[in-house]
Amino acid sequence: MRIGVIGAAGKIGQMRVATILAEPKAELAAVMDMSMDKARAHAHGAPAFTDLDAFLGVPMEAVVISTPAHVREPLCLAAFERGLHVLSEKPLHHTVAGSRRILAAAKAAKRHLGAGFNMRYYPAFACVKDVMESGRIGEVDHIRVYGGHEGLPKFAFDWEYKSEISGGGALWDVGIHMTDMARHLLGEITEVYGVATEKVWKVKGSEDNALAIFKSPSGIPAIYQATWTDWKGYKSAVEVYGSHGMVRGAYAPMENMLITMEKPGGATTTVRKRYLDIRIREKLRSWKTTALASFQAELDEFIALTEGRTGLRIADGHAALRAVEVAAAVAESSRTGKPVTLENLGAMVP
Numbered sequence: 001m002r003i004g005v006i007g008a009a010g011k012i013g014q015m016r017v018a019t020i021l022a023e024p025k026a027e028l029a030a031v032m033d034m035s036m037d038k039a040r041a042h043a044h045g046a047p048a049f050t051d052l053d054a055f056l057g058v059p060m061e062a063v064v065i066s067t068p069a070h071v072r073e074p075l076c077l078a079a080f081e082r083g084l085h086v087l088s089e090k091p092l093h094h095t096v097a098g099s100r101r102i103l104a105a106a107k108a109a110k111r112h113l114g115a116g117f118n119m120r121y122y123p124a125f126a127c128v129k130d131v132m133e134s135g136r137i138g139e140v141d142h143i144r145v146y147g148g149h150e151g152l153p154k155f156a157f158d159w160e161y162k163s164e165i166s167g168g169g170a171l172w173d174v175g176i177h178m179t180d181m182a183r184h185l186l187g188e189i190t191e192v193y194g195v196a197t198e199k200v201w202k203v204k205g206s207e208d209n210a211l212a213i214f215k216s217p218s219g220i221p222a223i224y225q226a227t228w229t230d231w232k233g234y235k236s237a238v239e240v241y242g243s244h245g246m247v248r249g250a251y252a253p254m255e256n257m258l259i260t261m262e263k264p265g266g267a268t269t270t271v272r273k274r275y276l277d278i279r280i281r282e283k284l285r286s287w288k289t290t291a292l293a294s295f296q297a298e299l300d301e302f303i304a305l306t307e308g309r310t311g312l313r314i315a316d317g318h319a320a321l322r323a324v325e326v327a328a329a330v331a332e333s334s335r336t337g338k339p340v341t342l343e344n345l346g347a348m349v350p
């Protein structure tokens, strides 16, 4: 598949380019960024552009859009108009309306929209999903998801935290991966009750913390927190509790814990997995090696998605939209004090 990258000079864009170069089924068709110097510096011999029409004039089947969310809509719409598939970074857009327009354009063009929820491929989180589906922890009672970091000092650009262009705070940033994780595990999120706080960083409309309960269509709850006040540093965790045990996945560091029992309250067996290979690799090289591995797996599945394969781990356009809708629903629920109901989107059919 010939793939172009928009935002190729960015922190994540450079990693997306690297994954395309390393993917046997893909070829880097072209790159685009804001200045020709930046674009050329990350083109690896592919044609480089600053003009969207000229970039899209290069023969290709798909684009990866690695820009900030607030500039994404015209880029996605133009790509779908040209009949291309799109893999977009998270969040799809900084507004619900914009996200819906992007999804509608994908459907009108009958093209696939993949969402960059690459944490689905982190081995500890993939393990949680696989254990839950295997039935080893029995009937699922509830889920806990958590994602956070220290907040504003982490950011280099205002698009990362100012609500007018970011959509909001912790929920729209690291938290959106865990919103997606909750949906990935629950199947769908159709009810949202939440409370958002703004006491620490005091950026209007950008929550420091979002505490929420999400419900699946069958009523399984997920308790959720996204935070910009985790003074311990960058952390994400997912736990699923069932009638016959629980499974936990966390990062960083990457780890799993699985507790199983033959009957509720019976003798327990505990298994822990610490991914020493990943920890050593990250120590010797960088955390980026873990992100890169997940981008590689995601790209492989994005190609498979466009080939019509099903049963994949990749987040589709409905996952992209629902994560943004849930973020907006928490803010609404926090304002009104009432839960927000959402329709069941299910899987996306282009």
Ligand SMILES: NC(=O)c1ccc[n+]([C@@H]2O[C@H](COP(=O)([O-])OP(=O)(O)OC[C@H]3O[C@@H](n4cnc5c(N)ncnc54)[C@H](O)[C@@H]3O)[C@@H](O)[C@H]2O)c1
Binding pocket: 006, 007, 008, 009, 010, 011, 012, 013, 032, 033, 034, 035, 038, 066, 067, 068, 069, 071, 089, 090, 091, 116, 117, 118, 157, 291
């Ligand atoms: N999945 C993850 O783990 C993860 C991690 C961090 C960031 N992200 C997401 O990736 C996206 C990019 O983040 P980043 O940290 O790489 O940002 P960045 O600022 O480092 O890179 C963005 C790049 O896009 C370019 N750009 C901006 N507007 C453009 C336009 N209209 N046309 C072409 N190029 C344009 C910029 O010049 C820059 O090179 C964001 O949506 C962010 O939320 C994802």
